[in-house]
Amino acid sequence: MTLQQASDHRRPVSHVGVLVPWANTVVETELPEWGRGLAVWHYARLAPAHGGTTLDGDFLSGLIEAVPEALHQLSRLSLDQVYLACTSAAFTHLDRLAEVTAGSQVRVVSAFEAILAQLQKRGARRIALVTPYPSEVTEVEVIQFAERGVLVTGSASLGLADGYAEVTLNQQAALVDQLGKEAVRQADAIVLSCTGWPTKAAITMLRRRLRRLVTSSNAAIALHALGSAREHHR
Template sequence: MLLQWELDRPSTDPKSAEHIGILVPWANTVVEAELPQWGRGRTVWHYARLVPEHGGTALDEDFLSGLVEAVPGALHQLSRLPLGRVYLACTSAAFTRPRRLIDVSDGHPVRVVSAFEAILTQLRAYGVRRIALATPYPHKVTETEVIQFAERGVAVTGAVSLGLADGYADVTTDEQLALVDQLGKDAVRQADAVVLSCTGWPTRSAIKVLRRRLGRLVTSSNAAIALHALQEHT
């Protein structure tokens, strides 16, 4: 099993790098900035944009549905590439519409893994059964994620959210740290790990600070995607 810190270890053999497809919400500016910094030289990321039909960027029902419906077209953009697998880099679209995501990606020759599934895989690998959850999402979306974690066997000891529908890339590290502080000591103490859900906010700096401060596993959507890709390639 790869350890979390191995995300920051560069490859000694760049020729062995695996090619991975990433389906990115069209207004997301963080995924392409963060993923190449993890597992440097061991993964080559190829991106396709998910454009919702209604043309919005705010995280609402139309946006989430639009992203999932855009998956087949984005997969087609990547269809000529020698990919090991493809990741859906939108956590909330996956846990709010899991059945539809399976329907639209069914039959694709390359496995499609959602950011939410990557998080769950990492938690299972580390034996995590309880998490404290922090998100930038609207509160109802965060509540849905809590339910989905519970249905997948992961209890949420506490959950906090910024209540934002858009502008996730502008959330600062200090704001993330303050948000995690709102969880309270009991919720964090009872948790085996802290999860910063959402691919759209930058989490690398916050993860490093929180690991030292809390003394336990801290992960995020983008970190889980990167670790899943490296683990599958090992």
């Protein structure tokens, strides 16, 4: 199912919580564009205790530790589910994320889980991965995909620790070119991981150019929310 197909399905509006890293400006821009009025997004910001924005170990663990407080901010709302809109925090701290969300009265789904769910529905078991992350973080994601039965045919990263919202479409296209033709040919899908860089235009461009499934963290969250809403309201 594509985002367009999910959106065109008439169904009640879903109310969804989103936990957003405190310096992320992209999530709140892209999700409503894909939601097409069928999802109402309610946001709570994740502020790491150390007060930084650079993507490193302290920042990622700080986001996870901030999850309970962010969930509390949303606790008075009647929500279908909540999304952790930081892909890297999820796949680098899977066990801790499970611990801090264990008491939540509403299901918490990470961006990483949403990507996996979309790949599974589309039967995509091999992907080419592009990210803005430092290379060591991208390498962890490659391993986490492999542990869940998804082979990464090739990966490329910008090596950035901050400033993801400023990444351009040309930079993303060049990053895909770095993968190499063979890695792209072998892949069932191209994944643009990270909720902090804009991917809507890149997905449109790359789908036309590569003629295969292209998704991103924010696209996967939106599709997962719309699909879950249809199931919930049946």
